[in-house]
Amino acid sequence: MDFKQHIAKKLPVEGLTVQDVYGMLAVPPDTAMGDLALPCFRLAKTLRKAPALIAEELAAKYPCDGIVCGVQAVNGYLNFRIDRAFLAKQTLERILSERERYGASGEGAGKTVCIDYSSVNIAKPFHIGHLSTTVLGSALYKLHKFLGYTPVGINHLGDYGTQFGKLISAYRRWGSRQMLEEGGLRALNALYVRFHEEAEKDDSLNDEARAYFKKIEDGDPQAVELFGLFKSLTLKEVGKIYELLNVQFDSWAGESFYNDKMQPVIDELRAKGLLTESEGAQVVDLSAYDMPPCIILRSDGASLYATRDIAAAVYRKNTYDFYKCLYVVAYQQNLHFRQVFKVLELMGKEWAKDLVHVAYGMVSLEEGSMSTRKGRVVYLKDVIDRCIEKALAIITEKNPALENKEEIARTVGVGAVIFGALYNNKIKDITFSYDKVLNFEGETSCYVQYTCARARSVLEKGGAERSSANAAVTPQEFEVVKKLAEFPDVLKSALEKYEPCFIARYCVDLAQLYNKFYFDCSILNAEQAVRAFRLSLTESVLITLKNGLGLLGIGVPSKM
Ligand code: ARG
Numbered sequence: 001m002d003f004k005q006h007i008a009k010k011l012p013v014e015g016l017t018v019q020d021v022y023g024m025l026a027v028p029p030d031t032a033m034g035d036l037a038l039p040c041f042r043l044a045k046t047l048r049k050a051p052a053l054i055a056e057e058l059a060a061k062y063p064c065d066g067i068v069c070g071v072q073a074v075n076g077y078l079n080f081r082i083d084r085a086f087l088a089k090q091t092l093e094r095i096l097s098e099r100e101r102y103g104a105s106g107e108g109a110g111k112t113v114c115i116d117y118s119s120v121n122i123a124k125p126f127h128i129g130h131l132s133t134t135v136l137g138s139a140l141y142k143l144h145k146f147l148g149y150t151p152v153g154i155n156h157l158g159d160y161g162t163q164f165g166k167l168i169s170a171y172r173r174w175g176s177r178q179m180l181e182e183g184g185l186r187a188l189n190a191l192y193v194r195f196h197e198e199a200e201k202d203d204s205l206n207d208e209a210r211a212y213f214k215k216i217e218d219g220d221p222q223a224v225e226l227f228g229l230f231k232s233l234t235l236k237e238v239g240k241i242y243e244l245l246n247v248q249f250d251s252w253a254g255e256s257f258y259n260d261k262m263q264p265v266i267d268e269l270r271a272k273g274l275l276t277e278s279e280g281a282q283v284v285d286l287s288a289y290d291m292p293p294c295i296i297l298r299s300d301g302a303s304l305y306a307t308r309d310i311a312a313a314v315y316r317k318n319t320y321d322f323y324k325c326l327y328v329v330a331y332q333q334n335l336h337f338r339q340v341f342k343v344l345e346l347m348g349k350e351w352a353k354d355l356v357h358v359a360y361g362m363v364s365l366e367e368g369s370m371s372t373r374k375g376r377v378v379y380l381k382d383v384i385d386r387c388i389e390k391a392l393a394i395i396t397e398k399n400p401a402l403e404n405k406e407e408i409a410r411t412v413g414v415g416a417v418i419f420g421a422l423y424n425n426k427i428k429d430i431t432f433s434y435d436k437v438l439n440f441e442g443e444t445s446c447y448v449q450y451t452c453a454r455a456r457s458v459l460e461k462g463g464a465e466r467s468s469a470n471a472a473v474t475p476q477e478f479e480v481v482k483k484l485a486e487f488p489d490v491l492k493s494a495l496e497k498y499e500p501c502f503i504a505r506y507c508v509d510l511a512q513l514y515n516k517f518y519f520d521c522s523i524l525n526a527e528q529a530v531r532a533f534r535l536s537l538t539e540s541v542l543i544t545l546k547n548g549l550g551l552l553g554i555g556v557p558s559k560m
Contacts, residue, residue, distance in 0.1 A: 003036060003082055006067055011038070011058065015046050025080075034072065034079030035482065041076055051076030084473035084481070088533075091485045092468035095540040103487045103547050108149030111323035114316050115141050115151055118238075118247065119329070121158030122254075123167055123188045123230045126238050128378045128432065129330070132360045135418045135553065136426055137328040138247040139500035140358070142551045147495055152320050156312065157254025159231060163192070165213025168226050169205060170195040180229070185237045188230060189377070217259075241381055244414055246553035258311040262303050265311045266296060274346055284343050294339040309340045317351055324354045326498070331359040331427065358498045360426040366433040383432070388413030390438055391446070395560065398440075408557040412446050413438075415554040419445035422552055423504045443508045445554050448545055451511035453560040455542040458523055459535065466539070467532035476517040480537060483510045487544050491551070500552060507548040514541045 008022040016024075021038070028037040040051040040058070047054055055073035062071045062078075070081035095102045117137020120126055137153070144151040170191040171180075180187050199205040215223035235252075242248070266282075269275050275282045280299030286292065296307050316325055327337060337357035345352035365378055392409035395402060402408065420437035423444075424430055440446050473481065487506065494502035523534040546556050 003067070003080075003087075007036060007038075007080055010068075011062060013043065013058065016043075028077070028079065031479070031482075033074065033077070034070075035082040036080045038078040038080075039076065040078060084478045085469070085471055087485060088470055088473050088477065088481045088537075089468045091481050092533075092536045092540050095484060095543055096466065096468070096536060099543055100547060100550075102543055103491050104146045104148070105488065105492075106148040107492070108144060108147050108323075110150075111148075112150045112152060112320050113144050114154055114320055114322045114325040115144070115328065116154045116156050116326065117141070117328035118242075118249075119154075119156040119158065119254075120234070120238050122234045123164070123185070123192065124158070124234075125185060125189050125377045126234075126241060126380050128363055128365060128380055128383055131363055131380055131383075131417070131421045131432075132426070133328045133330065134242075134245060134247055135421050136358070136360055136500060137326075138245065139422060139503070139552050140326065140328065140495075140498060141248070142553065143491065143495050143500065143503070146551060147491060149323075152251060152316075152322070153249040154251045154253065154316075155249045157231075157252060157256075160255035160259070160308070162209065162213050164216055164227055164230065165209035165211070166195045166199075166206075167192060167230060168212040168216075168223060169209045171226060177229070180233055185234060186379075188233065237381075241384070244384060244410075245418060246414075246555070253312075253315075255305070255308045258308045258315065261311045261315055262307050265307070265314060268347060269296060269343075272347060274343070284339075284346065286339060286342055289342055291335065291339055291342065294343050306336060306340055306343075309336075310343055313340070313344055313352075313355060314349070317349070322351075322354065324356060326356045326358050328358045328360070331361060333357070334359060356498070358426070361429040363421060363430050363432055366431050384414060384417050387416050387434065387438065390434055391416065394438060394440070399560065402559060404557075404559075408560060411555040411557050412449060412560070415445035415449060415549070418552055418554055419448075419504055422500045425501055426499060443505075445504075445507075445549065445552075446560075448507045448511045448549060449554075449556055450560050451514055452542055452545050452549075452556045453558070454518065455514065455538045455545075456558055458518075458538050459542070462524055462531070462535045462538070465528075465532040466536045467529060468536050470530065470533040474521060476513075476520045477534070477537060480510070480513045480517050480541065483513050484540055484544055487548070503548050503551055507545055510541060510545060510548075514538075 004022050004025045007025060008018045011021055013021055024042070025036050025038055028034055038058070040054040043054050044051050052073065052075065055076055055078045058078050059071045059073040064071060067083055067086055068080050069083040072079045072081075098104070115137055117140070118130060118134040120130060141151045141153045167188065174194060175187075175191050183190070195205065195209070212223055216227050269284065274284050275296060276285050278293060281295050282297040283293035283295050286294055294306050295304050297303060313325065316322060329337070334357065341352050341355050341357075344355070365383070388410050391413035392405060395405055395409055395412065416437040420432055421430070436442060437444055438446060440450055470477070490502050490506045494500055517537070521534065523531060523538065526534060549556055
């Protein structure tokens with residue numbers, strides 16, 4: 001039930017459409033005032049009346065019904081009170097019948113949305129800097145699916161570039177298969193670091209690396225095999241992290257996938273007169289848009305990151321006919337995407353407007369919590385492992401007799417990492433703190449998970465009786481009900497703004513309201529009808545929190 005719609009339809013205001021009124025209705029900060037309010041200040045000018053008078057006149061005309069049970073004009077606001085029993089019944093019935101589909105919709109039916117996220121680099125460490133793109137992208141993926149879109153998760157692997165020539169050179173000189181099999185990505189990275197150290201002293205190494213890279217490009221079987229080894233090693237390791245974080249992809253087409261797809265794009269750019277020469281390189285001049293030129297081909301004829309992205313966008317449009325294509329990439333690449341999008345627009349691709357750079361801020365580790373010494377990489381795997389370890393210690397202390405502690409600690413620890421990265425607006429830089437993300441009383445996933453476990457235990461003790469009817473809904477109950485009813489709207493705006501943090505915050509808010517209700521109102525000892533209602537309310541909270549956390553990729557242990 002859309003109460004705003006209901007009210008807007010019954011509230012004719014001179015000079016405004018139903019949609020205008022709808023847009024002006026808002027939830028007042030203090031719910032003692034009402035459940036929805038229309039501020040009349042903006043109407044004063046057109047209606048040539050004082051806001052207070054407008055509110056009074058509208059209040060006198062508004063026809064109350066079984067849904068809106070009270071209207072009041074207060075200081076220029078028109079406050080509406082929604083019938084508590086009505087809202088409660090409607091909301092709980094809906095949740096208890098829709099269950100794990102509560103909040104889902106079909107608004108995206110028939111629309112494909114490509115989401116480029118995580119996009120790791122082969123043979124490079126998977127470090128804390130990749131956390132945001134991975135969990136943000138994954139949440140957006142799940143959210144799109146839930147709202148009826150067809151998402152395509154794309155891991156645009158960084159699997160092309162001269163660094164692979166360097167790696168082959170380093171591997172040939174100092175590496176072995178055994179060393180890589182034992183040391184994994186870290187061993188690969190060590191080889192890479194060593195190459196740079198040695199190349200400082202001996203420049204011929206760089207020539208060697210270039211030659212090896214050329215071999216990969218020319219399809220030399222040995223070079224290609226080694227490159228394949230680096231790639232499979234990387235994918236095996238990041239695969240484990242994706243599994244832990246509950247992250248999936250539909251496509252692993254990385255940069256090298258576009259090797260044979262760039263020429264047509266370059267030809268098109270040339271045919272459309274967009275390429276100019278600059279110091280031997282082929283570029284698209286973007287000075288008219290206040291941007292440096294977008295380099296398409298280097299003077300030695302090699303393609304660039306941007307060239308691949310332009311080819312990738314064209315490929316994605318042709319392959320998926322996307323409604324939108326999102327790039328979940330750090331704000332450091334703002335310029336890159338502005339350039340790429342502009343070049344596509346200049347090529348006449350009308351769909352360039354559907355490309356969206358979903359930019360996010362940096363994650364750093366709190367000083368002293370792990371090695372943040374300059375230059376040392378913080379591996380994401382280490383952060384996750386440490387969170388799981390800490391979660392285990394906390395759980396063991398709180399509830400030593402708990403069964404399945406390891407598994408629960410994994411769900412709690414992983415949840416803490418994901419939630420920690422998703423709780424703030426994505427563009428903000430964040431400092432990751434173990435104590436903060438694992439604070440059971442804080443604005444954290446473990447607080448929400450703990451609330452779920454509490455709700456579940458209430459339901460276990462309470463039995464199967466349910467009722468959505470309650471003639472005398474208490475204020476605490478009503479706050480929970482209103483929050484519950486908001487969930488579908490929260491999901492909609494989280495998708496519109498590409499802000500999974502709306503869902504994370506919602507879960508904390510709902511958990512807090514439920515806990516307030518839990519401490520203020522007795523559930524199991526209430527008289528039968530009230531008890532049945534409170535059990536329905538409890539179950540609805542559990543369902544909604546599970547759905548919310550699930551969209552973020554976070555599980556809910558049955559006990560904690
Ligand atoms: N691999 C790149 C990096 O780590 C991110 C790729 C993002 N996606 C893209 N289509 N450019 O910086």
